[in-house]
Amino acid sequence: MSTAHVAAAQALSLDATSRRSFLATGSLTLASVAATGMLPVFAQDAQTQALLGVAAQQLPAIPAIKRSVIIDTDPGQDDAIAVLFALAAPERLDVRALTVSVGNMPLSITEKNARRVRDWAGRTDVPVYAGYPRPLIREPIFADDVHGKTGLDGPMLHEPRGPLSQGHAVDYLIKTLRSAEAGSVVLVGLGPLTNIAAALNMAPDIKPAISEVVVLGGAWGVGGNITPAATFNLYADPEAASVVFRSGVPVTAVSHDAARRVLVTPERIEPFRRLGNTAGKVVANILDSAMDFAMRRRGVKVGPMYDPCVIAYLLQPELFKGARVPVDIETRGEFTAGATVVDFRGYTKRKANTLWINSVDIDGFYGLLEQHIARLP
Numbered sequence: 001m002s003t004a005h006v007a008a009a010q011a012l013s014l015d016a017t018s019r020r021s022f023l024a025t026g027s028l029t030l031a032s033v034a035a036t037g038m039l040p041v042f043a044q045d046a047q048t049q050a051l052l053g054v055a056a057q058q059l060p061a062i063p064a065i066k067r068s069v070i071i072d073t074d075p076g077q078d079d080a081i082a083v084l085f086a087l088a089a090p091e092r093l094d095v096r097a098l099t100v101s102v103g104n105m106p107l108s109i110t111e112k113n114a115r116r117v118r119d120w121a122g123r124t125d126v127p128v129y130a131g132y133p134r135p136l137i138r139e140p141i142f143a144d145d146v147h148g149k150t151g152l153d154g155p156m157l158h159e160p161r162g163p164l165s166q167g168h169a170v171d172y173l174i175k176t177l178r179s180a181e182a183g184s185v186v187l188v189g190l191g192p193l194t195n196i197a198a199a200l201n202m203a204p205d206i207k208p209a210i211s212e213v214v215v216l217g218g219a220w221g222v223g224g225n226i227t228p229a230a231t232f233n234l235y236a237d238p239e240a241a242s243v244v245f246r247s248g249v250p251v252t253a254v255s256h257d258a259a260r261r262v263l264v265t266p267e268r269i270e271p272f273r274r275l276g277n278t279a280g281k282v283v284a285n286i287l288d289s290a291m292d293f294a295m296r297r298r299g300v301k302v303g304p305m306y307d308p309c310v311i312a313y314l315l316q317p318e319l320f321k322g323a324r325v326p327v328d329i330e331t332r333g334e335f336t337a338g339a340t341v342v343d344f345r346g347y348t349k350r351k352a353n354t355l356w357i358n359s360v361d362i363d364g365f366y367g368l369l370e371q372h373i374a375r376l377p
């Protein structure tokens with residue numbers, strides 16, 4: 001472990017408030033630097049600072065403690081793999097609930113898919129709450145061209161074994177976060193951010209309980225996947241994304257700059273099929289379907305793996321590089337709605353609100369995913 005990792009691990013192991021402060025400031029406090037004799041994690045040389053702005057740094061490892069997580073999701077093929085991944089790490093991630101948003105498909109389909117995914121993981125104990133059936137302001141858009149009419153093409157789809165939980169996802173989020181200790185819950189946003197934004201708007205008093213909102217989305221270097229400028233999750237509800245990024249809660253954006261480079265190919269799929277368990281087969285069948293889409297769209301069997309990158313970040317952040325930067329969401333652009341405007345060079349003079357992740361160790365990611373999918377039924 002590097003000295004930076006040790007320092008960060010010490011900072012992160014202090015207590016919930018200190019960890020939240022680390023995420024918010026991107027550096028250790030002077031007191032902790034003095035105590036450990038180590039430099040802040042995101043320090044960099046002056047030339048890089050002057051020419052390119054903030055440089056991405058390898059993220060520190062974190063102690064293997066168990067964290068409380070609520071996953072907001074719109075399954076969705078890559079969502080399904082991400083949720084399986086998270087449910088396969090119960091010693092690290094206490095998945096309190098799945099809250100479901102409209103997104104890849106209408107809510108009636110995404111909530112049903114969420115219940116199927118928990119069945120595949122053998123985890124009918126994880127409640128599933130349905131949230132907003134539409135974005136805050138705009139008309140919904142769907143991604144059935146990618147995920148199929150079922151939202152989850154590939155595996156055999158069964159009738160979900162357990163019911164939807166009573167109550168609205170936003171009410172669940174507010175109630176749960178109100179009774180949680182400060183900085184004790186990670187919110188994961190794998191779909192449009194409508195539910196999370198609505199909860200933050202309705203009950204700003206829940207903010208201290210949230211240690212971090214980890215969002216799959218945004219792009220700066222690689223462009224969007226729904227328009228040239230924007231990524232699906234943020235384009236589908238730019239106003240909601242703006243609420244979340246401006247909320248003051250520490251945001252981590254696992255951007256497409258990183259996630260779009262985690263390529264799926266037939267060679268990457270085979271190890272999952274060979275695992276021999278149900279979950280491995282489900283993952284392989286989902287990715288086979290994604291390869292069929294890739295053939296139709298690009299004429300070549302290669303496609304990106306998005307949502308599972310967020311779970312890898314939660315389990316092993318040292319597989320990623322990122323930087324603390326100010327990020328704004330475009331809500332009014334004629335061609336750029338939902339785009340992430342990332343200020344690496346300090347033009348906006350705004351305080352950094354986002355840990356922007358733009359690089360990933362791809363082999364490390366696949367190793368971690370495979371190891372976890374292998375643990376499932």
Ligand SMILES: [Ca+2]
Pocket residue numbers: 073074075076078079103104190191307
């Ligand atoms: Ca998703």
